[in-house]
Amino acid sequence: MSGNLPVQSVTADYAQRVADDLSANRSEQERVRSELARLQDELVRLEDSEQVLTKMQELLGGTPKQAAKQRKSRKGAAVPAARSSNGKKAAAAAGRKASKKTALPKKAGEPTWLELTTAYLGGQSEPRSAAEVAASLTEAHPERAVQVAVVRNSLEQGVAQGVLERSKQGRSVFYSPTAPASVPSGS
Template sequence: MSENTPTSGISADYAQRITDDLEANRSEQDRARAELTRLQDELIQLEEGEQILVKMQDVLGAAEKPAAPKSKGRKAAASVPAARGAKSRTATQKRGGGPKSRAGQQTAPEETATPKGAGEPTWRELVTGYLSDQREPKSAAEVTAALTEAHPQRTTQVAVVRNTLEQGVAHGLLERSKQGRSVYYSPVSASHLAEAGASAK
């Protein structure tokens, strides 16, 4: 039995090293995920800013184009407003997807809603609102599928939804749980939120 003692001691040392390495690995994974979440959030904000600037550029460009016919002769002055209105409508139809105005109806609501911004719910509102109506935790893929079906006019990506879910967890609005290799999310209970608010005071 004394011969087995050194072997068992070495095995215990290796087991401890493996445990320590595993904990360090998981810690690095958490750090990398946090950094990835931050970068994804920054990228989303930049992309949204770009969309707003492009829309504003289009609006300004459309407003300047009709002013050109005013410099053409006296006789054309009376007919310019009607022609200008027709041209601007035609240009709008072309930007919306060609001369078929009905076919462009799908893009029109998105174009008008994007510059307003305030009229549309944020991703966090959509995600937390959906999860609050669910009885069981949902994965990022399930949340993405549900939001895509409920809001077909918005471009929904799994990466964006997962980023929003992780932000909700970071802000104490959502809870993360694991089942095997899958990660699920659910809203934090009202009592837990009340306790967190009381402790913050």
């Protein structure tokens, strides 16, 4: 009977190692899932920023076609090799799917985010934060996916164009329409 004791001990050791490895594997899976979610969120933010920057570029006189030509004409403008790996492609595809769920494309005839934010602020008596503007736009336009980052970028675009003013109160930033310039009288 004493011959069974070492076998049970070895079996128990292996069972414990397998259990430990399984636990470590699950922890690593959770870490990777968390990192993937973070990267997907980052990709969505970058895609949103790209849209805002593209619109700003168009408003400033450049067009996306001109920018594309400039990128093609530069040496070394090819997509970096790291992006072509299957893991990165999967993450990018997942990020695009998430982006499509959260940021619906602008339909023809719909006002831009800049138009929506400036119109909203024009009707307010006090400056508003980006979060307040986003919350109000969510209520007013439930058919559109409102994201605070997109609203904030639109507000900053309005500041850059001189149609909105930014003010700080402590660590908070508030936006309001610029005061209309007084027209000097001709007399």
